Amino acid sequence: MILSRSVLLFTILAALVFTGIQSAAACTLSLTSSGFGNSDGTADIGPLQAGAAQVQCSTAYRIGMDGGTNLSGTRRLSDGAGNYISYYLWQDAGANIQWGDNGMGTAIPYPADPLTAAGTGSAVTHPVYATALTSGAFPPGIYTDSIRVTLIWDPYGPTDRTDALLSLSLTLTGNCTLNTGGLNGFGTWPAGSSDLQNMALGVVTVTCTPGVTFSVGMAAGQHWDGSMRNMANGPENVPYILWGDSAGTLPWGDAGLNLIEPAYVETHSAPAQNSNGTGTPQNFFVWGNALISGKPAGTYTDTVTITVVWP
Numbered sequence: 596m597i598l599s600r601s602v603l604l605f606t607i608l609a610a611l612v613f614t615g616i617q618s619a620a621a622c623t624l625s626l627t628s629s630g631f632g633n634s635d636g637t638a639d640i641g642p643l644q645a646g647a648a649q650v651q652c653s654t655a656y657r658i659g660m661d662g663g664t665n666l667s668g669t670r671r672l673s674d675g676a677g678n679y680i681s682y683y684l685w686q687d688a689g690a691n692i693q694w695g696d697n698g699m700g701t702a703i704p705y706p707a708d709p710l711t712a713a714g715t716g717s718a719v720t721h722p723v724y725a726t727a728l729t730s731g732a733f734p735p736g737i738y739t740d741s742i743r744v745t746l747i748w749d750p751y752g753p754t755d756r757t758d759a760l761l762s763l764s765l766t767l768t769g770n771c772t773l774n775t776g777g778l779n780g781f782g783t784w785p786a787g788s789s790d791l792q793n794m795a796l797g798v799v800t801v802t803c804t805p806g807v808t809f810s811v812g813m814a815a816g817q818h819w820d821g822s823m824r825n826m827a828n829g830p831e832n833v834p835y836i837l838w839g840d841s842a843g844t845l846p847w848g849d850a851g852l853n854l855i856e857p858a859y860v861e862t863h864s865a866p867a868q869n870s871n872g873t874g875t876p877q878n879f880f881v882w883g884n885a886l887i888s889g890k891p892a893g894t895y896t897d898t899v900t901i902t903v904v905w906p
Contacts, residue, residue, distance in 0.1 A: 622652035622714065624746040624757050631672075631682075631765035634729045636804050640682075641726035642690040646761055648721045648744055652714030656748035658721060659696030659709035660684055660761070663740045666703055672727065672738035672765050680738050680765065682727040686710055690726055699745050714748070727765060732874025734806035735769035769804035771872065773811075773903045776800075781826075781835070781885050786892040791885040793843050799879045801903050803872025809905040811879055812849030812859075812867035813837055816899045819862065826885070826895035833895045835885040839868050843884065849902065856904040872905075 628646040648658055665671040669681040684694040695707025710721060745758040777798040781791055803809050818825035818832060825832040839845040848865030868879055 621654055622650065622656055622746055622748040622755075622757070624658075624744065624759055625649045626744060626759050626761050628762055630763050631725060631727055633766045633768055634727075635768050635770035636729050636731070636733055636735075637770050639726065639728050639730050640765070642685060642688055642724045643726075644688075644722050645684070645725035645763060646723040648723060648746075648761075649718055650712070650714070650721065650746060651716070651718040652712075652746075652748055653716040654749040655711070655713050656746060657699070657709040657711050658694075659699040659701065659745045659747075660694040660705060660723075661696050661701040661743045661745070662703040662705040663742045664703075665740055666705070670705070670740060670742070672740045672763065674734065674736040674738045674767075676734070676736070678734055678736070678738075680727055680729055680733060680767075682725055682740075682763075682765075684742070685724040685726070686721070688722070688724055690724060694723065696745060699747065701743060701745060703743070709745075723761070725763070729765070729767065732805050733767055735767045735804055736806075738765045738767060739763065767804075769807035769872065769905060771801055771803040771807060771809050771903050771905050773901065774800040774802075774876075775901055777878075778881060781883065781887075784887060786890075788887055790888045791883070793838070793841055793882050793884065795841070796837070796881040796883045799881060799901060800876045801870070801879065802874070802876045803870075803903075803905060805872050805874045807872035807905045808855075808869070809872060809903055810852055810855055810867040810869045811901065811903050812852045812861075813847045813863065814849050814900040814902070815862040816897045818897055824863075824897060824899070826897040828891075828893040828895045831891060831893065831895070833885055833887055833890055835883055835897075837899070838882040838884070839879065841880070841882055843882065847881070852902060852904050855906060859902065859904060 846865035848863030
């Protein structure tokens with residue numbers, strides 16, 4: 596009988612130990628990330644779904660997200676060169692409830708509450724929504740951050756937890772805007788006037804994301820004859836040249852734009868004007884010569900397409 600009791604006691608203890616091992620592994624966590632995608636920096640991003648946390652748990656649990664590797668007031672994406680873009684992670688598509696990890700004891704805490712849920716034993720996917728403050732003067736590049744996601748579950752003991760890293764990335768492609776409102780024509784001149792030399796025709800203004808290499812090209816115009824632009828008045832033409840400098844040494848065409856934008860069809864052999872973006876407006880002054888001597892009175896016109904391209 597004593598031996599029989601010993602065997603029975605051992606069997607009960609073994610069953611209790613086995614049950615305890617199952618409980619400690621009651622919850623699992625897996626992460627997926629799609630990140631922020633691409634942006635040209637002209638507007639803020641989101642809300643969009645940047646990832647998801649999939650949880651399988653048979654008891655109550657909480658999911659928290661820390662402040663990331665670049666936390667400074669806000670979570671931040673970094674390009675590794677000292678440039679940062681602030682962003683926010685949200686539990687809902689309306690961007691009302693932030694993901695945080697209050698009370699979860701992480702190394703880089705973020706001051707918002709974790710998500711609380713009741714596990715059913717089935718896998719549940721919790722979307723991670725995001726917004727990013729991308730509008731502004733940010734250099735193009737790949738911006739990244741890594742968030743530690745922590746899952747804890749009832750009874751919330753020291754072993755009732757697991758975590759994983761959520762990697763986020765944003766590719767900032769850069770952007771340029773073009774303003775030709777500062778350009779004027781050659782003006783009005785009496786018949787019999789001499790040719791016009793190095794006339795100031797105004798300014799083209801380009802604003803590009805810092806670090807973006809761009810080119811400003813001027814097409815051949817409507818009345819290009821193979822060697823000169825022309826302003827037309829019926830059968831009469833006034834040949835003219837556009838310059839990028841006041842000395843008349845830099846004729847302005849659109850050669851080189853095809854190297855940046857392969858779909859662009861170049862029409863004028865003179866080079867485009869090149870520069871690098873600063874995030875602030877840059878002015879390109881335009882000068883011109885017009886061979887009006889001996890031309891009959893009338894209104895002479897042409898239309899030149901101005902194009903800015905960047906990678």
